[in-house]
Every structure is written in C-alpha cells, then in structure tokens.
Amino acid sequence: MSATGFGVEAVDYATALPALRAIREAVFVREQGVPAELELDALDPLCDHVLARDGDGQPIGTGRLTPQRRIGRMAVLPQWRGRGVGSALLEALIERARVHHWRSLSLHAQVDAIDFYLRHGFLPEGPRFEEAGIEHQTMSRVVDGPNPVGDRETALAAMLGLVASAGRLLCVYSRELDPGLLDRPGLMTAFRRFAIAGGELRILLQDPGPPQREQAPLIALSQRLPSAIAFRVIEEPVDRDFAGAYAVNDRGGWYTRTLGHRFEGETRLDAPGRARQLRAGFREVWERARPCTEFRALGL
Known part of the structure; x- marks a missing residue:
C-alpha cells in the first residue's frame, strides 16, 4: 500500500x-x-x-x-x-x-x-x-517514444499537455510567438492558470515585431503577471540561425519542431533526459538574449 x-x-x-x-x-x-x-x-x-x-x-x-x-x-x-x-x-x-x-x-x-x-x-x-x-x-x-504532431490541433493538444504536466518552469522558443497556436483561448487559460499557481513561463523570440503589431494576447497576460511571464529577444547570429522551435517543462515534457514556422513535430511528456538537454540549450540562449522591452512599453 x-x-x-x-x-x-x-x-x-x-x-x-x-x-x-x-x-x-x-x-x-x-x-x-x-x-x-x-x-x-x-x-x-x-x-x-x-x-x-x-x-x-x-x-x-x-x-x-x-x-x-x-x-x-x-x-x-x-x-x-x-x-x-x-x-x-x-x-x-x-x-x-x-x-x-x-x-x-x-x-x-x-x-x-x-x-x-x-x-x-x-x-x-x-x-x-x-x-x-x-x-x-x-x-x-x-508507449515509450515521441508522439508525432501533424497539424495545428494536435500541436495545441501537445502544448496543453505540456503546460498541465509542468511543475514550476515552462520554456518556449518561438520565432514570432506562433500565431494560431500560442494565442488560442484554451492555451491562454492554461498559461494563466500555470502562472497564477506559481509557475514561471520564459519565452524566447527571434522577432518581437509581428506579435507586437498584432497585439498578441500573451503580451497582455505578461503585463498582468510580470513576475511569472518573461520575454527575451534573440540577437546573436549563432542563435538566430536556429530554424526550429520548441517548448519544454521541468518534468520531462517537450514538444519540438524542426521548422519554427510549421506545427509538425514530436512531443513526449516522460523523457527527462531529452528535456534536460532542451532546457540547458534554452538557458544558454536565454542568458545571451536581451530583455524584450518592446512588450513592456505596450498599454494594457
């Protein structure tokens, strides 16, 4: 027992x-x-x-x-x-x-x-x-391998599972904040619940311009919860050459995409070794990236 x-x-x-x-x-x-x-x-x-x-x-x-x-x-x-x-x-x-x-x-x-x-x-x-x-x-x-992600709806499900299974940290590497995915109402609700419960959401962007112009809802959420949600912008050429995108949590979950502008990829929630690798790579880029002051300047 x-x-x-x-x-x-x-x-x-x-x-x-x-x-x-x-x-x-x-x-x-x-x-x-x-x-x-x-x-x-x-x-x-x-x-x-x-x-x-x-x-x-x-x-x-x-x-x-x-x-x-x-x-x-x-x-x-x-x-x-x-x-x-x-x-x-x-x-x-x-x-x-x-x-x-x-x-x-x-x-x-x-x-x-x-x-x-x-x-x-x-x-x-x-x-x-x-x-x-x-x-x-x-x-x-x-059972013991990555699950294929082939379309937007499956990508949404993968992200929802990743957020729901996270402990205290969720890292997202995105080119332009993935319109059509990271702005979905159900995922926004999951992000908000995660942040309010004490989780930390870190987001790396290659180009903050498009989400700023489109007033992406995640930006407004970060302004309401600035201690829980943070953006940084990738500027180093070696980092900007990366063509993919991914999200990873602190409990062995991840969702990776070879091409950052597409939703096709793989996801798994019980692979701590691969998750540690992704978090380590994210941390290196995060330390080199600059704070995204553009988003702070927007009004609510």
Whole structure:
C-alpha cells in the first residue's frame, strides 16, 4: 500500500469480477446512466484488468486494456477522485502494455476527461463522437517514444499537455510567438492558470515585431503577471540561425519542431533526459538574449 492510502494491481478477471462489476456499475450505470447491457461486453474476459483498493482492501477504482490495445472502463468512486487514483490506474495499464511489448495505445475519452489524458501524453485523433449517449474523443499515445504532431490541433493538444504536466518552469522558443497556436483561448487559460499557481513561463523570440503589431494576447497576460511571464529577444547570429522551435517543462515534457514556422513535430511528456538537454540549450540562449522591452512599453 502506498503513502497515498491506496494501491493498484493487475488482477485476474474471474477472481476480481465482483469488485470490478461493483465499481463499474456504480460509476457507469448508476452515476452516468449507461445501460447495463452496454457496460458489460464479451471483451471483458480477454482484457488485462487493474484494480485500485483502499487501505482496508476495498475496491475504489478500475480500468482495462483490451486486445485491440485500447484502454477503457476507467472508473474511480466519487469519494476517491482528485487523489491520484486515476493516474495510478492509467500508469498501471500503460505498464501492462509494456509487458505485451505494444508500441502504442488508444482510448475513447469522455470529453470532460480529455485534459486528464493530455497530462499523461495522449493526443486527440479525429472528430468527437457519441458512445453510450456520452460525447467522446479518440486519443492515442506511443508507449515509450515521441508522439508525432501533424497539424495545428494536435500541436495545441501537445502544448496543453505540456503546460498541465509542468511543475514550476515552462520554456518556449518561438520565432514570432506562433500565431494560431500560442494565442488560442484554451492555451491562454492554461498559461494563466500555470502562472497564477506559481509557475514561471520564459519565452524566447527571434522577432518581437509581428506579435507586437498584432497585439498578441500573451503580451497582455505578461503585463498582468510580470513576475511569472518573461520575454527575451534573440540577437546573436549563432542563435538566430536556429530554424526550429520548441517548448519544454521541468518534468520531462517537450514538444519540438524542426521548422519554427510549421506545427509538425514530436512531443513526449516522460523523457527527462531529452528535456534536460532542451532546457540547458534554452538557458544558454536565454542568458545571451536581451530583455524584450518592446512588450513592456505596450498599454494594457
């Protein structure tokens, strides 16, 4: 049993069925109104199942991994939500995928749980859809490698995951403050929440002119939170020759792009070695760059 007051383990389906059923019926059938005949299916006996128990051995959460390499039936009793049970269940299922030597995983996330899965490196795929009367989003991730980012919406998801999983520091290297990405309302909300919670956002720019002329919303946010958000401008020729862009946090997460004016790239939230390299390179350029006084001069 962990210091959090609960433990998670892989379980035999037949032996653990009463506990699995009790949790899933409480959450899916009684709480969310999913028909009982849809909640139980023929896949159950073929899946890997994990079970969370409290200090007294009572079941409090569960999840499964299907032969189709899909995570599902993630459920935590209401009184245990927000205490790390869901994250522990998800990590246990990812570990089961490692045991099977599976390269990638997918899941159907209820829309209100998308942010939770973003924090664990899953990215959205395709449009939303309805399943058992509830709106869902397909999401996927590579188990132990970078996830490809191919378009603006996936780039937004990558950034949201990066901010949500950051501890106290988030570094962004951008050419012109990435219009269409760093100005998205959802990301602005995430930046603001991160800064208010005590995080530090450092942003390196090659050209402050375009975002200044366009009055990028991140500039106004930095004026409201100057102790948390800082800009510097890259001037050294050796630094300006860098054609890419990237963002990196202090907990092993990063999103890199070979070409700074495009969104295509790779992201991963659990690669501390690569994150340390990116932060070290960012720090060197940051120390050579000048403070962006242009942004300070703008009115609110």
